[in-house]
Amino acid sequence: MFLTKKEEKMCDGEFGETIRKSMDILVALGDIYGASKLVDITSAQVSGVSYKTIGQAGLEYLEDLASEEFEYSGINASLNPPGTDLDNWKALGFPEDFSIKQNQIVDAYGNLGISKTCTCTPYLVGNVPRFRDHVSWSESSAVAYVNSVIGARSNREGGPAALAAAIVGKTPLYGFHLEQNRKANLIVNVNGELSGADWGALGYIVGKVVGGGVPYFKVKNTPSNNDLKTLGAALASSGSVALYHMENVTPEWNINDIEEIEDYVFVSDNDILETRAKLTTTDKEPDLICLGCPHASLEEIKKVAQIVKGKTIKNKLWICTSVSVKATADRMGYTEMIESAGGNVVCDTCMVVAPIEDMGFEVIGVNSAKAANYVPSMCGLDVVYDDVENLIRFE
C-alpha cells in the first residue's frame, strides 16, 4: 500500500506510540484487503464499548492507549452503546461493579478524543457525514444506514480499526469506498405492503440470502427513515450486509444496471408472516419489553408515549436511546408520559449489550429483528417479536 512520507513517519513512531499503534492496524488491514492507499475520512463510529463484550482486557488496552499524549485527528467520532445507562444506572437497577467499569471504559474513549455520544444511531444526533464522504464506522446497523440511506462510504469496520481510523483521520481505500463495489448483485421483489415489524422480518430474510452482498429492493410502499434503520439492522445481523439500495428511495439506487443483475428473490406476505413467527422463541409473556434497537428516534419515543399515555403498563418497558434524543423527549413531555405509565427511557445502552441476563429478566419483547436474533445468542434469553402495539400490555 502506498504511504506518504508523513504516513511513513507515523508508522515509525515519530508521532508517538498511540499514532504508531493505530497506523499498524490500518496498514495491516490495507495490506490484507489490497488497498492502494489511505484515504482521509470525515467521521468515525467506534464499537467495542460494552464491558460485557470487551471486558477487563479491553478496558486496560484503552487506558494504556489513552495514557500517552498525542495529536488527535480532529474528526467527528462517536461511541457505540455501552452496557449500562451511564448516569442513571443505579435507579434503573444495573449492577454496580459492571456500571463502574463501564464508565471507566467510556472515560478512556473520551480521553482518546471520541465523543461520549454512546449510540448506535449517531446519524440522529450530530454525527452525519455527507453524501460520498469516506467514513469509518463499525456498528453494523449504523454502517448499513450510513452507506445506504446517507450515501457516505464505509466498510464494516471492527471496533479497533474504527478507533485507529478516528485517531489518525484515515482509513484504507478498498471495498465499499470504491464506486465499483457499491452496485447491487441481488434484486428483491416484495409482494405486499409492509409496516412495523415487517421491515425487520424482510431484512432478516434477505440478510440470510445475500450474505455480504448488496441487495436492491423493489417495495410497494415507501419506508420511513425509522423503517430503513430497522431494515438495515436486520440485514446486517442475519447477513453481513453493509449496503443496500431501494428503488426510488435511497440516494444511489440508480447506479445499478438492473438488467445485468441475474439473481432474484421474491418475498411474499407469507414469508414475512412465517419469519415474524419464527423470530419468537417462546409462548410466554415478556417480563421486559425493550424497544430501540437501533436506538430510538424522537418519533419512535413519541409513538410509545401516545400508546401508554394515562395507562399502567403490565410488564417492564425500556425504550433505549441516546442522551441527546432523551433530552428532547424530556422537553416534549414524552418521558413523563412513559414514566407515569411505569416505563423508562433508558440512555446509552440496549437489550443486547447490557447484562440483562443478570438482572432477573427471562423473556424480552422486541420489535427489532436484530434484537430478536441477538438476545437469545448474546444474552441467552427468550424473545417475543412483534409490533409495539401488540407487545405492550396494560393492567
Ligand SMILES: C[C@@](O)(CCOP(=O)(O)O)CC(=O)O
Ligand atoms: C451487536 C452490536 O450491535 C452491539 C455490540 O457491539 P460492541 O459491543 O459495541 O462491539 C454490534 C454490531 O452489530 O455491530
Ligand code: SF4
Ligand atoms: S444491538 Fe441494537 S440497540 Fe444494541 S447497539 Fe446494536 S443496533 Fe444498537
